[in-house]
Amino acid sequence: MNELQTQLTGSDMLMGLFLPIGIVLMFCSRVRFRNEIDAALRMFCTVAIGLLCFWAIGFGLAFGNSLFGFSGTTLFGFSIRPGEVSPQKFLHYAILSVIPSLFVVGAMMERGRLSGSMLLAAAVSVFVVPLVFHWTWAETPTGTGWLAVTGFQDPGGSLVVFGTAGWCALAVSVVLGPRLGRFNAGLSPIRGRAPTITMLGMWLFILGKLALDTTFGAVPGDDMEWQIIVALLAASAGVSIVMIGTFLKNNFLSPGDWSPSALSALIAVSAVGYEVSPILAIIIGAVAGVLRAVTRNILEHYEIDDIGNMISMALIPGTWGVLIVPFLVVQEPGNFNLFNLLGGQVLGLSVVGIWSFSIVFVLAGLLNRTGLLRVNLNEEQNGLDLTHFGSNSEPAFALRQVSRTSGNLHPYDFDLKSELSTLLQTFNGALQEFQLDVHDAGQRTNLGKTGDIGSTAAIQLAVSFDAMRLAAEEVNLLIEQIVRTQENSGNSISEKAGLMSAIRLILEQPVEDVGSLARRIRLEIDSDELESYVRAANAACGRLNGKLNSVLQLIDILQSGAPALQHVDPVALLEKISPKLKIQAEALGTTLNMSVESSPGMIQGHPLYLAKLLNSLVELSLSRSDGVSSVVNLEIRDFGDGVLFEILDTGPVLPARALEALDEPFSRIADDLDIRDLDTIISVALINQLVRLQEGTVQFKSEVGVGTQIVVRLPYFEDQETA
Structure with missing residues (x-):
């Protein structure tokens, strides 16, 4: 390989980093504001821990000299000599090795402990994934992986990478249980914070996957451009079939299905190395999109919380891709036996699925018994930003959202936004004043030195402000809905003004209640009275949150189409x-x-x-x-x-x-x-x-x-x- 080829390969391999970056964005964009810092930092830590573990132990287990086709015994991090391992090969498989860990950590979003998720990520990178790599992909001087010997083929990692990721994520989701309110009848669905970032993550995923496959992985060769076309056709078919089906069933399009459907098709067609005709690629992609939608419905039926539909995206489409390999991949003359090839694929599916699911299921169960897997009820309600990093979303973050969008609105809309901004600012000021008054009263009554009473009051105060922060999140969603309503020419001025009046009435009462409590706290009170005022403030926040949710539900119902009965x-x-x-x-x-x-x-x-x-x-x-x-x-x-x-x-x-x-x-x-x-x-x-x-x-x-x-x-x- 000459210098130019080396540079091109190195730059293309760096593009492969878009794959884990895309996965990180797709997971992080589906959490709520109070968990966004935790989501981003734990995914960053997952990549860091995964790469270190794969360098130190995982690469050796995956591609070192084979011991009976079961495990590698050389090429561990500290023993690798210069020139002994191709940098391109190491980078390629290191990137792929962190994907199952990202899926495991992503499946624990908004309710999993940081310590437990990092332990599981390390175990997957050190033990689970490297052995799967060795069984299926290893070709060493002392032997070949035992599944590869049986004829198992998965050149694009449809099962080896993404199937493993799906099974691992499914195992931890089953043990962990769903997020609070995820499947409660009558409640509003849990909303992700940034659907547009989900779409960006999808495009980065596609770029990274194609970069890895067309430079070093499944399909290196002279037909790179044609293979990219085949991959994009499959992804387009996957998302199109789901869009059409969703619209015919529900009379509206669900944007949450677009990205997973496109990527499930890409995962499926990569199993055959993109070496198929455009028609076959479209069929493979369409079937993968349908299978992903069916898998999502099955997971929801059994109340398995699949954040961002990522488990359904990887699990069954990966299985579908591997099963069709014997029918589509050209075999060497004299070696074609469909029954044997299909048997090897089924064996590989069974082994990888059982191995990945059972190991993570057992490890997650042990962590759950020790209290390291899931946060407690209060921590989940408060948000993991506060639990793990001592950070918190400000109750007035909606004001920043208003200021970002107000310049693009018509004059009438700007007046409404300005008025709402003033109301929110008043509300936030009342909260801050209340907090300061509670602190001053605590100093006067020696609340911080009275043991149980001080602890209880502090907890009540924290819950009160968290409830108000949650209400502010709902207000932000309502503001976004107002902007969309105003852009719709069918809405009258009276409807816009009425909606604004509703928000004003809802916000004014909590401001008055909290202000009244603050005035009472400034008087001479004892510890018991102060604690009761904190509880009253918490109740005011809860009432506000409930009323805003009612308005949001009514807006959603008024704008929704007729459901499938x-x-x-x-x-x-x-x-x-x-x-x-x-x-x-x-x-x-x-x-x-x-x-x-x-x-x-x-x-x-x-x-x-x-x-x-x-x-x-x-x-x-x-x-x-x-x-x-x-x-x-x-x-x-x-x-x-x-x-x-x-x-x-x-x-x-x-x-x-x-x-x-x-x-x-x-x-x-x-x-x-x-x-x-x-x-x-x-x-x-x-x-x-x-x-x-x-x-x-x-x-x-x-x-x-x-x-x-x-x-x-x-x-x-x-x-x-x-x-």
Whole structure:
């Protein structure tokens, strides 16, 4: 190899670093703001630890002189002599070796301990991945990997790298369990912080994968340009088939599926070294995209938290790519035996899957038993930035978001943004003032020296400010939604103004509550009173967060298309959410009675929307209750061609404005409303929209001195009705 070729290979190999960088960006962009520092730094540490471990031990186990085809015995880091190992070869496999570790650490995002994730990453880089490399890819003077001897082929690392990564990540996800609220019916989905960075990560992944494969890995040769075209065609087919299927099923496109679908197709076609025709590449990519979507649904069914759909992206598409190798790769004359080749591939799939999953599953289980795997409840709620690095997102970070975007808005929009910025600044100032007053009061009462009382107050204060920070995150998401709404010409000025009034009403009450608490703290108080004020501030933050979530849910429902309706068992769903509803009723001193008059069958609906509907029905009645004397009755019964949900309460009547705002709620909101009527308008509109999306009907009847009756009718599923 001459000097020019060496330089080209070295620069191309550096482009291979785009592959792990892309994976890091795809994982980090799918976490929430309170975990972004932790996500970025733990992924950086994973790469650093992985490279050191692979240099010291992993490379020798993978490519040292073979011991019975099972493990390498030479070329460990400190014993490597200059010129003994090609730098290009080491860099190529070092980059590939950190990918499974990144998947393991990524699968632990937002709930895994930093120490446990680093221990697992080191174990995967030292032990799990190198032995898989040796079994499948090693060709040494003393022997060849035992799986390679059986005829197993995976030139692009479809299974060896990405299948291993998927199995390892699946194992740790099963042991760790999902994030809080990930699969709770009726709650808003967990939102990633930066979908655009996910797309950037996808492109870097593609560039890095092609750079590695076309310079040193699966397909070095003179047809590099054609191989790149084949790879891009496969990736395009993978994302296109999923986009079309999603749109036909849900009547909207899900951007969270685009990147994983494209990359799953690229992973699958790399198993055959891109040595296929464009038509076959498109077929391989399309099948891989469908398999990834099916795998995602299976993981969600079993409540396995697949952050960013990365497990489904690597696991089954990698398997699909390896299985088609015997049918597509040209074999040497006289050595073609389809049965033997397919048997070697199946053996490799089984061995790699069992080895990767079982080792990580056992190690994760041991770490879990010692408390090193998952953070506790408070730490997860507070965010891992604070838990691991002592950092925290400011409650006013939404102000920075406003300042970045305000210059691109129309004058009317800018006025709204300026007003919202002022409100948020006032709110943040009230929090800071409250914190200083608590500190001063603690000094006056010697709170920091009173042991348990001081510790409890400090915890309550931390929880209070964390709740407010979470509310600020929701406000930021709402601001982004306002910008999108204003860019839509179909929205009227009255709707924009009403939405702004709603946010103003929601923010003003917590500001007043926290300010009132701060004024009381400045008086002479004892330790018990100070602790109660901290709890009250925490409650104010919690109420704010709940109200903002209600507004966000209503905006999402108003802008969403009709979902694909399914068979839903309303009784089973009610049993699942009833404990939460009963706790809320007890806290308000209200009697909540729930009954099923008959045994209605499966209705035509959507599980998530029906859960939100039942929650909204009961919560509306509870919020309108007038204390201990109030009674709320929820009854489900058969009603001809459908199921009837009837809820009765003895609270105050619904305001007329709420019943007039069923279809355009924000056009009826103004500054003269009180916060209770605002809550009612949002709840009534949400109920109406949820019923409409499930092709049902709803009636509201409210009378002074009697109470409120809400009757919802949802049809049976068509198959059941005809039966």
